[in-house]
Each structure stands twice: as structure tokens, then as C-alpha cells.
Amino acid sequence: MSFLNVEKTLSKVKKEFYQTSDITSRLFKKDGATLGFIYLKSITDGQLFAEAIFKPISSTKYSLTLKHLQEDILEANDITEVDESEFVDKIISGSVIIVIDGEEKALAVDLLKYPTRTPSEPPTSPVIMGPREGFVEDIKTNMSLMRRRIASNKLVMKQMKIGEFSNTKVVITYIHGITDEKIVKKVQERLKEIKIDGIIDSYYLVGFLQENENSVFRQVGMAEKPDIVASKLLEGKVAIIVDNSPIVLTVPFILFEDLQNSNDYYTNHHYSSFIRAIRMIGIIMAIVSSGMYLALQLYHYNVLPLNFLITIADTTQGLPFTPFLEILFIFLLFQILYEVSLRLPSYLGLATSVVGALILGDTGVKAGLISPPGVIIVAVSKIALYLVPQQSSQVTLLQAIFVVLGGSLGMLGIVAGMIYFTNYLNKIDSYGSPYLAPYSPRIDNDLQDGIFKENIADMRLRPESFKNKNKVRLK
Amino acid sequence: MKDTTINARQTGMLCTIMILANKIFLLPALLYEGAKSDGFFIMIMLFAIELCVLGVFFLLKSKYPNNTLNFILEKHIGKFLSKIIYIVLMVFFLFKTLLAYSVVYAYLKAQVYQEEFALLALICIIPVVNHAVISGLRVFSRTIELYFYAICTGIFICLVVGLINSQGMPFFFRATPSEFFLTSFKHIFSFGDFIFLFLIIDKIKIEKKEYKTVFKFIVLGIAIVLILFYIFYSIYQITAFMHNSALTDILSVSLQFNAVGRLDVIAMVTIMFLSFFELTIFAFGFSEGFCNVFHKLNRTYSVVVFDVIFMCVYFILVGRYENMLLYNESWLPYLSLFANYLIPILLFVIAILKRRRN
Numbered sequence: 001m002s003f004l005n006v007e008k009t010l011s012k013v014k015k016e017f018y019q020t021s022d023i024t025s026r027l028f029k030k031d032g033a034t035l036g037f038i039y040l041k042s043i044t045d046g047q048l049f050a051e052a053i054f055k056p057i058s059s060t061k062y063s064l065t066l067k068h069l070q071e072d073i074l075e076a077n078d079i080t081e082v083d084e085s086e087f088v089d090k091i092i093s094g095s096v097i098i099v100i101d102g103e104e105k106a107l108a109v110d111l112l113k114y115p116t117r118t119p120s121e122p123p124t125s126p127v128i129m130g131p132r133e134g135f136v137e138d139i140k141t142n143m144s145l146m147r148r149r150i151a152s153n154k155l156v157m158k159q160m161k162i163g164e165f166s167n168t169k170v171v172i173t174y175i176h177g178i179t180d181e182k183i184v185k186k187v188q189e190r191l192k193e194i195k196i197d198g199i200i201d202s203y204y205l206v207g208f209l210q211e212n213e214n215s216v217f218r219q220v221g222m223a224e225k226p227d228i229v230a231s232k233l234l235e236g237k238v239a240i241i242v243d244n245s246p247i248v249l250t251v252p253f254i255l256f257e258d259l260q261n262s263n264d265y266y267t268n269h270h271y272s273s274f275i276r277a278i279r280m281i282g283i284i285m286a287i288v289s290s291g292m293y294l295a296l297q298l299y300h301y302n303v304l305p306l307n308f309l310i311t312i313a314d315t316t317q318g319l320p321f322t323p324f325l326e327i328l329f330i331f332l333l334f335q336i337l338y339e340v341s342l343r344l345p346s347y348l349g350l351a352t353s354v355v356g357a358l359i360l361g362d363t364g365v366k367a368g369l370i371s372p373p374g375v376i377i378v379a380v381s382k383i384a385l386y387l388v389p390q391q392s393s394q395v396t397l398l399q400a401i402f403v404v405l406g407g408s409l410g411m412l413g414i415v416a417g418m419i420y421f422t423n424y425l426n427k428i429d430s431y432g433s434p435y436l437a438p439y440s441p442r443i444d445n446d447l448q449d450g451i452f453k454e455n456i457a458d459m460r461l462r463p464e465s466f467k468n469k470n471k472v473r474l475k
Numbered sequence: 476m477k478d479t480t481i482n483a484r485q486t487g488m489l490c491t492i493m494i495l496a497n498k499i500f501l502l503p504a505l506l507y508e509g510a511k512s513d514g515f516f517i518m519i520m521l522f523a524i525e526l527c528v529l530g531v532f533f534l535l536k537s538k539y540p541n542n543t544l545n546f547i548l549e550k551h552i553g554k555f556l557s558k559i560i561y562i563v564l565m566v567f568f569l570f571k572t573l574l575a576y577s578v579v580y581a582y583l584k585a586q587v588y589q590e591e592f593a594l595l596a597l598i599c600i601i602p603v604v605n606h607a608v609i610s611g612l613r614v615f616s617r618t619i620e621l622y623f624y625a626i627c628t629g630i631f632i633c634l635v636v637g638l639i640n641s642q643g644m645p646f647f648f649r650a651t652p653s654e655f656f657l658t659s660f661k662h663i664f665s666f667g668d669f670i671f672l673f674l675i676i677d678k679i680k681i682e683k684k685e686y687k688t689v690f691k692f693i694v695l696g697i698a699i700v701l702i703l704f705y706i707f708y709s710i711y712q713i714t715a716f717m718h719n720s721a722l723t724d725i726l727s728v729s730l731q732f733n734a735v736g737r738l739d740v741i742a743m744v745t746i747m748f749l750s751f752f753e754l755t756i757f758a759f760g761f762s763e764g765f766c767n768v769f770h771k772l773n774r775t776y777s778v779v780v781f782d783v784i785f786m787c788v789y790f791i792l793v794g795r796y797e798n799m800l801l802y803n804e805s806w807l808p809y810l811s812l813f814a815n816y817l818i819p820i821l822l823f824v825i826a827i828l829k830r831r832r833n
Contacts, residue, residue: 299588303740409599411740412583415747416603419618423607426617440621442484 004084006036006101013038013087013097023091028057033064034101038087043094045113052076053096053109066103078110092167114138119145122224122246124389130266131227139169139243142226146173146241149230154178157241160191162205166198169243170205173229178236180467183431187238187251202242202249209240209251212428217394219430221250221257228262236468252431252466256438256450258390259283264453273452279387280451286384287398290327291406291414293377297323299410315371324407326370330378331403333360335396338382437465478613480678483685485616487692488623489756490529493668494696495630496753497571500720500746501578502665503707505800507715509658510650512708515701517659521666522697528669528815529693531823533686536676538829543677545767551825560818561764564674567667567814568760569781570807573789574664575757576600577799579750582720587743597786600754605778607755608762612678615755622748629745630699630722636738637706637725645708664807667815671756673822674763722746 010025017023022042028035035057039049052075062068070079082090083105087097094112119141121127122134135142143157154176161167170191174184187209194208202222210219221237223229224246229239232250240249259279264272296304297312304312319326337356344352361379364370381399385392398421405413428435438446446463448454460474481489498518506514539547548557580596607615650658672679681689707721718724723742758781765777793799 300740300743303743409595410588411744412587412596412599412747415744415751416599419622419748419751420603420606422618422621423603423610423614426614426621427610434617436617436621440617441482442620 003102003104004099004106006034006099009084009087009099009106010036010038013091016088017091028054030058030064035064036099036101037096038091038099039096039111040091040094043092043112043114044096045111048076048111048113049096052111053098064100066100066105066107069098069100069107074107074109076109076111080108081105082108089167116141125223125225125228125262127263127266130262131225133226134224135226135241135246135248137244137246139171139241142241142246142248143171143173145226146229146233146239149226150175150233155233158188160188162191162194163196163198166200168199170199171241173233173239173241174237175233178234178462178468178470179238180236180469183238183252183467186431187240191240199242200244202240202245202247205240205242205249209249211430215428216397217255217425217428217435218390219251219253219428219435221253222247222390223250224248225262231265234473235463236466236470252433254430254433254437254465255391255425255435258388259451260449265456269453269455276451276453282384282387283391283395286381286387286395288402288406288414288418289381289384290331290378290399291402291404291417292411293373293406294323294327294403295406295410295414298407312371312373315373318368319371320369323374324403326374327378327403327407330370330374331400334378334382432467433465438463479611480680481613481616481675483679483681483688484692485620486672486679486681487689488619489616490669490672490689491623491692491696492619492626492749492752493671493756494693494700495626496749496756497575497578497665497668498700499630499703499722499749500582502662503704503721504716504718505662506658506704507708509661510655512645512647512712512715513650513655514658515645515647515704515708517655517662518701518704520659521663522700524816525666525669526693528667528819529672529690531819531826532669532672532676534826534830535673535822536679536681537683538826539676541677543767544673547676547822547825551828552821558768561768563810563814564670564818565761565764565768567670567810568757568764569784569788570664570802570810572754572757572761572785573793574799574803574807575750575753576785576789577793577796579746579754581796582723582746586720586723586739600751601782601785603751604754604758605782607751608759608778608781609774611774612675612759615752615759619752622752626745626748627695627699629741629748630703632738633722633726633742633745634699634702634706637703637710640725641706641709642712643709645705646712660808661804662808663815664803664811667811668756670814670818671760673818674760720746 006027010027014023014025017040020040022040023038024041025036025038028037037049037053056073056075057064057069060068060073062072064073066081070081080090082097086108087106090108091097093110094114095108095110098107098109100106116138117136119133119136121132125134126132133145135145146157147155152175156174156176158172160170160172162170172184172187172191190208191205194205196204199205206218206220206222207213212219221232223232229248229250233239237250237252240251242249259276261275261279264276297316301309301312316323316326321329333356337352337360341352341356361370361375365372365375385395385399388395402414402417405417409416422436422440425435426440434441437443438450443464445461446465448459449463457474461471462468462473464471503514506517510517535547545557545561548560552560580593583596584591607618703721703725707718707725708715710725711718720742722745723739726739726742758778761781762774762777765780766772766774769776793802
């Protein structure tokens with residue numbers, strides 16, 4: 001056991017931080033005792049340091065020993081005794097290390113302060129009625145938002161750090177007694193296995209948590225609102241909160257979750273069912289409408305109503321491109337405009353949309369380069385995409401594939417694509433939950449929260465699509 | 476180990492798809508050619524036999540709930556004979572696939588694409604079928620489960636429109652007994668689908684009380700086929716033999732439904748879905764046989780072998796759809812006799828023996 005020498009210890013720690021400019025150390029002498037403080041000023045609350053540490057120490061009548069400092073002098077909440085080996089970890093976590101000459105151990109006082117924003121309504125999950133709070137980048141705030149929603153001692157939060165350099169805090173959250181422990185263990189094991197330099201956002205973990213790592217389809221739920229995560233925890237899922245990310249991940253995940261919306265639970269269930277049906281039709285339209293239009297136009301025009309056929313024939317006459325190239329061209333144009341509008345500042349984005357939609361579209365039609373039905377069909381499919389914004393990237397890929405299939409093979413290609421992708425999705429199991437449940441395989445109990453949603457008072461059991469320990473949710 | 480079993484509901488749906496798939500396009504016209512409208516009674520007779528085969532399956536399943544067909548056969552007739560049976564079943568399912576493919580290709584060529592597109596069709600169909608077979612029974616059964624009601628709705632719409640167009644009762648009892656039985660024999664290869672259930676006997680997770688569920692789906696399938704036959708023969712009382720796709724042709728007398736357009740797109744899409752599922756089931760039947768004959772080779776090998784044999788036989792031996800129909804009526808019924816009837820009889824004896832021993 002060695003006794004600490006303040007000056008030597010401070011210089012050693014500084015060396016360990018490679019003399020970074022934001023590492024700060026101070027020496028303080030009083031009544032023959034020598035104290036040293038060392039911290040990273042970029043992440044430490046300077047005002048709190050003065051009020052909770054420096055002021056009490058300079059005005060105290062007690063002798064400056066480790067015991068007195070801890071019990072009588074310091075006015076901070078989170079004070080822990082630490083060994084020399086823990087100094088670096090504590091400092092990068094926002095603690096001030098207080099070293100006392102001749103003591104074996106030092107004190108770490110948590111004074112972490114990051115710039116954080118207050119919880120606000122997330123842009124991707126707005127509600128008409130219902131809670132508007134969204135997660136923020138600060139993990140502590142997010143944890144407190146969860147605690148507020150589920151005020152129970154059974155809400156378990158297990159913290160770990162991932163990332164060799166980022167040391168990102170990751171918290172695994174679940175409800176003891178509801179969640180299947182096997183799923184928790186599996187998540188923990190997968191996260192522990194990650195040996196990465198840094199976790200910048202929660203999405204970095206998605207690839208590690210998915211059962212089929214290279215799948216086009218996401219197998220991890222993502223939520224920006226604590227009410228959504230709380231409801232998922234009550235279904236028996238595990239949530240993963242990641243520091244510096246306003247997106248909380250949940251597993252197991254099934255595709256149908258993205259068709260559900262928090263609005264559905266805060267309005268009349270009949271209306272919710274209607275909206276879900278519309279959403280379902282919309283997403284199918286988004287995927288296949290462009291391809292199907294091509295198939296009908298190129299191969300099966302005889303099944304179109306006569307008036308519609310005449311309209312199409314009139315408008316497509318004299319076009320320089322084949323229908324297939326025309327749709328591909330419009331599809332690409334929309335996608336480019338979308339990407340541009342995302343990346344430009346909002347005022348320019350609006351201008352681009354106007355230029356794209358009105359001027360390019362209208363002029364393209366008037367110039368005889370593209371046909372109005374083609375523009376309408378692609379536009380409808382692109383708009384319908386955002387009925388389920390969480391799936392927009394996957395659906396965009398599918399749209400492109402179905403355009404190629406419809407254009408080259410007609411309806412046979414469309415049907416082949418549908419069957420292929422359904423088989424593909426049916427192969428996916430997310431932590432034991434079939435990806436297309438509750439429809440494939442059909443799980444009768446879970447149909448109560450399917451396309452047709454029942455009244456909350458009738459939902460007596462938790463979903464069977466996910467393994468959980470407690471089936472009954474309403475007694 | 477990954478669970479590869481299917482439940483009673485999925486089994487029932489598989490059976491319905493097998494019943495529907497190869498009996499609602501071409502078969503009504505073929506039966507009419509041989510036995511006039513009495514083809515309807517041929518269907519009833521052959522379905523009755525099919526139900527007996529189903530009964531044998533239930534009996535065997537109750538006696539050997541978790542055993543594979545390979546285990547059951549090897550235990551009673553030895554390794555060599557069980558391999559012979561598997562090889563026969565492989566050939567049976569290969570030709571079933573060839574027949575199904577020929578029929579659907581002929582339909583698509585004549586009524587949808589109006590031109591040769593053999594290679595394109597193969598490029599489109601084979602990868603999807605291969606992927607489904609490799610994915611396994613559980614996966615494609617789930618896919619069938621998802622589309623099942625859409626398919627049934629499609630057929631239901633066709634039946635309703637057909638019923639509106641029907642012109643009274645078909646002219647029954649015009650075939651002689653020899654015509655009746657000869658036609659029945661000629662077309663037994665279109666039946667015998669339930670032999671597939673024996674191949675997957677260990678993969679069906681079913682309680683005794685759930686037999687009813689399977690039976691309900693089978694009754695649904697049989698009812699749909701019989702109603703379709705009745706409507707088809709009632710619409711085309713004299714010219715039924717000329718109409719090669721019953722499901723589409725019962726709609727074609729009502730070409731336009733106001734602004735909705737021609738409804739045969741519904742029949743077309745339904746036929747496409749059914750054909751893909753039918754081909755998948757038959758190809759899986761071949762693959763299952765292959766995996767049991769060559770224990771060391773996995774399913775991917777079976778699919779590769781299937782593709783090679785399928786293409787060779789299709790392009791060298793079959794070539795045209797008419798040739799396939801010729802085989803269907805000449806030597807395939809004998810293969811069918813063995814696979815559809817002798818194997819179930821053998822398995823029935825095995826089940827009875829087991830019951831006696833118990």
C-alpha cells in the first residue's frame with residue numbers, strides 16, 4: 001500500500017492525458033495539509049466546483065482528512081473513494097479528483113456538465129393528442145424520463161460502457177418479472193462482445209443487435225419518445241439507451257411495430273383501425289404501384305378499363321423513352337430531389353422542392369419527356385412511403401426492385417418479388433419473435449393490436465409474438 | 476436446433492393450395508374432353524380416394540407422432556426398399572413440378588404475354604422456388620399463410636362472377652362408364668398431392684384434436700374446386716374442352732365491369748400465386764426425397780440437382796406443353812398409381828401393424 005504524493009500524482013495523471021489543454025490541476029494548502037484537484041474543465045461544472053468543493057474546503061474548521069472531507073466538508077451529492085488506477089476513468093466521466101497528501105486513496109466528486117437540450121417533441125413522431133416529450137442526447141435525462149413513466153422498483157437499468165475511445169454509456173433497460181431473462185442475457189452478451197473504437201450514435205449498435213446482420217430489413221426497434229419505449233417495456237421488450245443519442249433501441253422487433261403509431265393509442269380504436277388499414281394499403285401501394293403500373297402498361301394493358309387505357313395511350317404517345325426508362329427516370333429524379341432537400345438548409349430545401357415538383361415535373365410533361373400518369377404514379381408511391389417513415393429506406397429499395405421486376409417481367413415479376421421477399425422476411429426471427437407476426441404465422445391473441453385494433457380494455461394479455469414471463473396485463 | 480415444424484393451420488393451408496393449384500386451370504377442360512360434364516363426378520370420386528389417403532396419414536401420424544417417414548419405412552421394409560420408395564417419390568414430384576410448370580407457362584404464354592418467354596419465365600420462377608425450398612417448409616408455409624385469404628378471395632370473386640354468368644345446370648350423365656373410368660385413370664396424376672404430407676410427417680406439429688382444423692381447410696379446397704367445375708361446365712356446356720384455364724375463362728364472358736375494367740386480372744394474379752406455391756411444394760417434395768436418399772448432402776445440393784434435372788428434362792424430354800400432357804395421359808398414371816395409392820396402402824398396413832402391436 002502506497003501513500004499519495006499530491007504533486008507527483010497530479011503530474012502523473014496529466015501525463016496520462018498527454019498534457020491535453022483542458023486538463024486542469026490546482027494545489028491547495030491549508031493548515032499544513034496539501035490538497036490537489038485535477039479535472040477536465042471542458043466537462044466539469046465550474047460553478048459547482050467553486051460552491052460545492054472549493055468554498056467549503058477553504059472555510060472549514062475541520063482538518064483536511066479524507067474522512068472529514070467526505071463526511072463533513074464537501075457539499076456535493078456524488079462522492080466516492082477511488083484508487084489511483086481509477087483516476088483516468090473518473091476524470092473522463094466528469095469527476096473532480098481530490099488528492100490529499102499522505103492518504104492512500106483520493107476522492108472523486110461527480111460534477112459532470114454537458115451542454116444538453118430540454119426534452120421536446122421529436123420531429124419524426126408528432127402526436128395530435130398525447131405526450132410530446134422526446135428523448136434527448138443526455139443519457140441521464142433519458143433514464144429519468146423512463147423512470148417517470150414506469151415508477152416501479154422492477155424497472156431495471158444496467159449500465160455498461162462500449163467503445164475503446166468513446167467509452168459510451170449504454171443502459172440496458174427492462175422490467176423484471178415481465179421480460180424474459182434469456183433475451184436480456186442475449187442482449188448483454190452481444191453488447192459485451194462489441195470491441196469497437198467508438199459508438200457515436202445508437203444506430204451503431206443496430207448491426208450488432210440484429211440476428212441477421214446483413215439484412216436489408218431492420219430488426220431493432222427505434223423510438224424517440226419515452227411513452228413508446230415504456231409501452232414496449234410493458235410488452236416484455238428490452239430497451240437500450242445510448243448516451244449521446246435521442247434514439248432508444250428496443251428488441252425483439254417485428255415489422256408490424258412500424259405500422260403502429262403512438263397516435264393510435266391516444267384516439268378512438270375504431271379510428272385507429274381505419275388509419276392502420278390505410279397505412280397498410282399505403283405501404284403496399286408505395287412498394288408495388290410503380291412496378292405494377294409498368295407491368296400493366298407494358299404487358300397487361302388489356303385488363304385496364306378502356307377509358308384509362310385511352311388516357312394512358314394519349315399521354316404516352318410521342319414520348320422519347322420507353323415506359324420502363326420513363327418511370328426509372330422519374331423515380332431517380334424524385335430520389336435526387338429528396339436527397340437534396342434533406343441536405344440543404346430549410347429555406348433552400350423548400351425552393352428545391354418547388355423547382356423539382358412544379359418546374360421540372362410540369363416542364364418535363366409539357367416538353368413531352370415524361371407523361372402525367374407516370375409522374376402521378378411515382379409521386380403517389382413516394383408520398384405513400386412516408387406513411388411509415390421508419391421503413392422509408394427499406395421501402396425505397398423495394399420500390400426500385402419492383403420497378404425493375406414489373407418492367408421486365410410484368411405481373412409475374414411482381415408476384416415473384418412479393419413471394420421472394422415474404423419468404424425472406426419469414427426467415428427472420430428477432431430474438432425468437434417471427435418478423436411478420438402476428439399475421440405470418442398468425443397469432444390470434446396479437447391480432448387485437450393488429451391492423452384492426454381493439455379497445456385497450458379488451459386487451460387482457462400481453463402480445464404472444466414476444467417471449468415474456470407474465471402473460472396477463474389486465475386483471 | 477432451429478424449429479422447422481408447421482402447425483395444423485399451416486398444414487391445412489398447404490393441403491388447400493395443393494388441392495386448388497393444379498385443378499382449377501386445365502383439368503376441367505381435360506376431363507370434359509374425356510367424360511363431358513361428368514368430369515364433375517370424376518372429381519368427386521377421386522377426391523373421395525384422396526380423403527382416404529388423408530385418413531391413412533392421420534392414422535400413421537397418430538401412431539408415429541414424431542418419427543420421419545424414413546424411420547418408419549426403414550423399420551418395416553428395410554433400407555434398400557425405403558430408398559427405392561424415396562426415389563419413386565422424387566421422380567413423382569419432379570414430374571408434378573414439370574406438369575405444373577408446363578401448364579402455367581402455357582397459360583401465361585397464351586393469355587398474358589402472347590409470346591415465347593421460356594427463358595425469362597424460368598429466370599423469374601426458378602430462383603424464387605429455389606429460395607423458398609432452401610428457406611424450408613416452415614418459412615414457405617408461413618408465406619402461404621399470409622397470402623392464403625387473398626388467394627381465396629381472388630377465387631371467390633371469380634366464382635361469384637362465374638355464377639352470375641352461369642346458364643343453368645350442366646348436362647350430366649353423358650359419358651359412358653368406360654369413358655368415365657378411362658378418363659379418371661388418365662388424369663390421376665393430377666391428384667395424389669397428399670402423399671406430400673407423408674414426406675413431411677415429422678415436421679407437422681399437430682395434436683389429435685387439431686385434425687379437424689386440417690380437415691376443414693381440405694373441405695374448403697374441395698368445395699371450391701367442385702363449385703368451380705360446376706360453374707365452368709354450366710357456362711361452357713358444349714365447348715368446355717376448348718377453355719384451357721377454367722378460373723380465367725369463367726370471367727371472360729363478362730369482360731368489362733363498368734369502370735373497374737376486366738376482372739380476369741384477379742384470376743391471373745391468383746393463378747400466379749397458386750402456381751408459385753404449387754411449384755414450391757412439389758420442388759420441396761423432391762428435395763425432401765433427395766435429402767433422405769443422400770443423407771450426407773444438404774438441401775442446397777438437392778436444389779441444385781433439382782434445377783439441373785428439371786431443366787434437362789424440360790428442354791430435352793418435354794419441350795412443349797403438349798408433350799407433357801401426352802405423358803400425363805400415357806405413362807404418368809402408372810407412376811401415379813404407385814405413388815398415390817400403393818405407398819399409402821403400404822403405410823396403412825404399417826400403421827395397422829403398429830396398432831395391433833400396441
